[in-house]
Amino acid sequence: MAEKTTLAVDALGGDDAPAVVLEGTAEALKEDPDLAIVLCGPREVVEPFAASHERCTAQVTTEEIAMGEHPANAVRTKKDSSIVVGCRLVKEGQAQGFFSAGSTGACLAAATLVMGRAKGVARPTLLTVLPSPVAPVVMCDVGANADCKPEYLVQFAQMASVYAREVVGIAEPKVGLLNIGSEEAKGSAFAQECHKLLSARVPEFAGNCEGGDILEARFDVVVTDGFTGNVCLKTIEGTASVLFKAVKGALVSSPVAKLGALAVKGGLTELKGRLSAETYGGAPLLGVKGACIIGHGSSSPTAVKNGIHTTAKIARGRVPELIAQAVVR
């Protein structure tokens, strides 16, 4: 029998918590017989759920970190919140990973402060896998570090390459630096310095990646500072959302088109599904001592389920340990 993988799950995270989280957790448990969950949250939520689901235990917590709170302050003062307790379970070895769809800032702060940074990691990084129709694209940092030093991007490249190989299954990831031209000398002073360091220290580095190259999957991994990465990620999501709405509008613009729209609806729905961020269930935080995925606040049950599956995959692949080796090589 395979060894069980135990994950801590934040029952309170997300706009429609706890209902959405419970539904996703139940699905994940059903699909993965080697998975065990420690569900963190208020007694009235976690105890009945644990009682009625195999391989689930309840971890009662008494505090809650709301979306608007100052992350570091909240983590320091609310020691019995579901986010802090979930991270502590990982720190203490009672769980191998943590999933939450709660406040990104609070999860970042708790994972960094409570689980702790992996040795040699200057800044943990938030990563996303873009579901491009061409091929999946790993991008980081997407918001953990608004202000970066060029050295951080070297580590982001090292950490994201491990993730691309071990979790996304890209055998030889090509790393690109997000920049405003393909030539070496292009870009801000910061980007030029990053280019130099990446060339010297990251064998996977393959050059500059322009905005238009991202979804074309010209690179498997795109590294950037957390400000540009976050703007870029939200721009991609926003552009896709506006365009899908416009396509839908164009499809019902005339009676003939309306008839045609019925015929193409299946294909479009399938495409929208493939392009959905739900596939990966959230953004992994790399560079901390444990598997950690932060789901979108508006996560659906499917997104929660997939987020839990991916957290388990990170834990089973010993990705945090491989990352710690990669940054000191």
Place this chain on the structure above:
Amino acid sequence: MAEKTTLAVDALGGDDAPAVVLEGTAEALKEDPDLAIVLCGPREVVEPFAASHERCTAQVTTEEIAMGEHPANAVRTKKDSSIVVGCRLVKEGQAQGFFSAGSTGACLAAATLVMGRAKGVARPTLLTVLPSPVAPVVMCDVGANADCKPEYLVQFAQMASVYAREVVGIAEPKVGLLNIGSEEAKGSAFAQECHKLLSARVPEFAGNCEGGDILEARFDVVVTDGFTGNVCLKTIEGTASVLFKAVKGALVSSPVAKLGALAVKGGLTELKGRLSAETYGGAPLLGVKGACIIGHGSSSPTAVKNGIHTTAKIARGRVPELIAQAVVR
């Protein structure tokens, strides 16, 4: 009779120059009887065209700036290139504006060095009008200044607000700062400082704009540094291109869908046309002494035509003068 507006046009700019430029120029002259063009380029190109078109004069130039050349060096050494000569015609008052689909860097350098910066302008800025299906959105800087000081963004906001009012026709433009959260304290140290300055000095400033807000047209004007703006613009274009391809793929995925696709084709083509960057014909450079639009290297004749029309609109609206007033107010 209305007064003629004279524009200098670079016959050599663009991937398919001079053919595409000549076709667009001929169309523009036909559509606008108050327009006169000074066509800059090699004798064998500009003289036959000028001879066969009303209101067009030839300005023979003997040098050419290629796409890969170092912009500032090329502008300094190739004084008789079509780009430098076109800008000099504006400087000398023989033309009110300049249009080129040539090297963006060379056009930026020539316009700044030869026409000169408007008094009080720290850095001229490259602007774009995003053809969002919701409403047009003005964004700047999109690549002229990879490294910015927060003070520059104050001027970008002032200049772009004038452009939004006078050229795009938005009576009361709302300005947003591209950032990674809606709250005031969000973002990089740079973004936070920009937020402070914009709040204090730009009455049109309405808060932070996230990546997902851009195409939703939550703001009429989006200001950012030229690195983030360029990445963002190319990301929007790339996302739209990849998605349209994927939608097309989905539409022919089954025989029934194929039939439906025929019926919806008209609507989609119309939508793609509306979302095309061709509509505005290029990126205006604001903060120099004269109207100046830099077209895309891959401009079509329609894009060249529209770029010339917009350059004329900028000149007629005395936008460069209004901008000079706005930055010193």
